[in-house]
Amino acid sequence: MESADPRQLFNVSWTIHRLSPLHHGKDCESLLDNQVALKTYATRLRDHLTGDVLAGIQASTGAADDDALSKTGALKNCLWHPISLQSSLGDETPRSWDTSFSGILVILEYENITYKAALLAETSATSNERKGSTSLPLLLTRFPTALRQTFLAFLSANFDTYVSPLRLPSSFLCAGLETYLDALRSQPGAAETVEDVVKELQLTLSFSPSIAPALRSLNVNLSRTALADFLRESRPAPKRTLKQKLRSPLIANLTSYLETHLAMNVDLDGSSNEASKKHVRLSKVTCAAFVLGGEGRVKLVVAADKDGGDDSAERARSDKHKLALEAGQELLRSVARRAVVGDQTTT
Structure with a gap:
């Protein structure tokens, strides 16, 4: 069976x-x-998309979606491939992490563009499934809105699955950022x-309308130099104890x-029970390595492989590349765990 290249994620x-x-x-x-x-399911989806269903949805969508779909051209191919991250790091992994995933990569090849979706779970989450059912709780889609709604309807009709948006709370964004930094450090x-x-790191803070009706968000930008400074342990510890025992001091130092400097008494990691601190939350984390959005957006960035020499500089760059890939996979694991129905943990 042909497997998908996990780097397509x-x-x-x-x-x-969440599924x-x-x-x-x-x-x-x-x-x-x-x-x-x-x-079989790839053929069903192809028939579903080339039938009258999508046309009916197009008639009820906005002009932007109609314009996006009109430029795709005809559907040329619909492919469903099994996917596993187990071997994506090759035999030269910096550490022996178990980064196995189970999943399906769905590829829709149109004349002018290719769209993708992925259904993922950690291998351990599918090992004890009953016959006739499979748990793939995390759904990733790269579709225009109308096509996404059609795909979700297809999954519900063919697999009797319930689909819901996966929101990422401020506490999860903090933990995800710390998880990634810990892997690199x-x-x-x-x-x-x-x-x-x-x-550079950008943290977007969002405010409740009741306390800041004219201020929807505030971006906190940390340059490379500032980021290194906030990662040092030398800063005074905050007055409160963080809910999670994270190795990286970034969130504690930023809080x-x-x-101290802006008179903003915030609770980014969700460790406080004080209602007064719930009006400010972390809603987005953006950097060169990844993007996590509280509204349900994820992007993991890995630099393309380059032909390298045998010198130490090239080997160092290769090691950083592999470490970044490993950190990205760990972050994806945390999102997959968050997607498990009933899971209320931040990681």
Whole structure:
């Protein structure tokens, strides 16, 4: 069975949803390891998209969606491939992490553009599934709105699954940022690695209308130099204890800085029970390495492989590339865990 290249999950801006288990027992007992089943559902989706359903949805959508869909051209191919991240780092992984995922990559090839979707879960989440159902709780889509709604309707009709938007709270964005930084900081030369991979960091703070009706958001920008400064342990500890014992001091130092210099007493990581601190939240994290949006947007960036020499500089760049890929996969794992129905943890 032809497997998808797991690197197709990177360098794409995804909209994320949560899926309840997929029920396929009426058609097949297994899904991920069943080439016949994947081809069957790919054919059904192709027929679904080339029929009258999408035309009916187009008639009820806005001009922007109509314009986007009108430029795609005819649907040339619909492919469903099994996907696994287990071997994406090759045999030269900096560490022996178990980064296995199970999932399906859906590719819609139109004449003028290619759209993608991915249904993902950690391998452990699908190991004990009952026959006839598969749990792939994280859905990533790169579709225009009308096409996305059609695809979601297809999943619901064919797998009796419930689809809901996956929102990422401020506490999760903090934990996700810390998770990524911790992965980069675990190797020698951590400061240089963080600067080269993350570069500048932008944190978007959002405010409740009741306290700031004219201020929807505020961007806090950290340059490379400032980011390195906020990652040092030398800053005074904040007055409160963070809910999670995170190794990276970034959020704690930033919280202390905002309170000391801007008189903003905020609770970014969700550790406080004080209602007065709930009016300011972290709604987006943007850097050169990834984007996490509280409204349900994810992008993981990995630089393209380059032909390198044997000198130490090239080897160092290669090591940073692999470490960034590893950190991105760990961040994706945390999003997949968040998507598990009923999971209320931040990671």
